[in-house]
Amino acid sequence: MRTITFAQATLEAMAVTMEEDPAVFVMGEDIARQGGIFGQFKDLARQFPDRVIDTPISETFIVGGGVGAALAGARPVVDMHYADFLSVAMDEVFNQMAKARFMFGGQAKMPIVLRAPDGQLTNGAAQHTQSVEAWFTHIPGLKVVSPSNPYDAKMTLITAIRSDDPVIYFENKTLLKESGEVPELADEVPYELGKARGEREGADVTIVSYSIGMKHARTAADALKKRGYSAEVIDLISLLPWDREAVLRSVRKTHRLCILHESIKQGGFGGEIAATVVEDAFDALKAPILRIGAPFCPSPFSPTLEPQVRLSDEKITRDLLKLLEYH
Numbered sequence: 001m002r003t004i005t006f007a008q009a010t011l012e013a014m015a016v017t018m019e020e021d022p023a024v025f026v027m028g029e030d031i032a033r034q035g036g037i038f039g040q041f042k043d044l045a046r047q048f049p050d051r052v053i054d055t056p057i058s059e060t061f062i063v064g065g066g067v068g069a070a071l072a073g074a075r076p077v078v079d080m081h082y083a084d085f086l087s088v089a090m091d092e093v094f095n096q097m098a099k100a101r102f103m104f105g106g107q108a109k110m111p112i113v114l115r116a117p118d119g120q121l122t123n124g125a126a127q128h129t130q131s132v133e134a135w136f137t138h139i140p141g142l143k144v145v146s147p148s149n150p151y152d153a154k155m156t157l158i159t160a161i162r163s164d165d166p167v168i169y170f171e172n173k174t175l176l177k178e179s180g181e182v183p184e185l186a187d188e189v190p191y192e193l194g195k196a197r198g199e200r201e202g203a204d205v206t207i208v209s210y211s212i213g214m215k216h217a218r219t220a221a222d223a224l225k226k227r228g229y230s231a232e233v234i235d236l237i238s239l240l241p242w243d244r245e246a247v248l249r250s251v252r253k254t255h256r257l258c259i260l261h262e263s264i265k266q267g268g269f270g271g272e273i274a275a276t277v278v279e280d281a282f283d284a285l286k287a288p289i290l291r292i293g294a295p296f297c298p299s300p301f302s303p304t305l306e307p308q309v310r311l312s313d314e315k316i317t318r319d320l321l322k323l324l325e326y327h
Helices: 006-020 059-071 083-097 150-162 213-226 244-254 270-284 313-325
Strands: 002-005 024-028 052-054 075-079 113-118 143-145 167-172 179-182 197-200 205-209 231-235 238-240 257-264 290-294
Touching: 002 006, 006 024, 006 150, 006 167, 006 179, 024 059, 059 075, 059 083, 083 113, 083 167, 113 150, 143 150, 150 167, 150 179, 197 213, 205 213, 205 244, 205 313, 213 231, 213 257, 213 313, 231 244, 244 257, 244 270, 257 270, 257 313, 270 290, 290 313
Parallel strands: 024 052, 024 075, 075 113, 113 167, 143 167, 205 231, 205 257, 257 290
Antiparallel strands: 002 179, 143 238, 197 231
């Protein structure tokens, strides 16, 4: 096993896929000259000088150009700089990218990946800190992933680039610099989109999360263990499609469910998970479903106010203990 950062893991994924397929290229703002604002493309232009392309500051052009390239037979990887900027190119995303294979009767493929750094960033304020994954899980034709660690970051990106469908790849900005274990090449296992990973087994409550929410899920599980409870922790990894059976199977075992994510609770993807469990496993529940997410407000720049919109490990543990004590 090797210990590398999340950003280095995605860099390895880019190198692997670009070496095996000359149709793969990457474009975005400041990725060739600067190596990406989070270092996730560092030195890639040196390895592949004609296939790492700096673009103008125009998300409409970047995504639209990627869609055209994919239709023409290339496999573009498009860096969005910040996930917040996806909104500028929404017509290209949900009217073109997501619909092409359907509207052309399957004659056209759309092998494109949009890499979208998301999540809270210290003093990032309202326009550079959003988690908008729930928007895109509502759009047929897309695939959406949001890995939580370097190994999953690498393997999901490789799978996304090899896919003939459009994939939005959310990579949490805080996680990009964090380290984790990644196997040697010979020991790597290909990732199948739509499969969750059971990270911990438990008997008292199921905690479902993804991306940076998994850090809070692990911390909460450790805190519960000290109080004599065992939490089953599931990392979704993929949100569209998502592993319904893994969640339902766990809830039928533990009879309690907590869903947490860094994105705003109202309208968040946790609501889809909760609704599915109520529809398909209501009889297994012994307590109301607990949803944890950010409050319904833009992220403030103020260092005093900003902590109020972040997930609190102490509050998560308190809420989980209330759930476990519910009768």
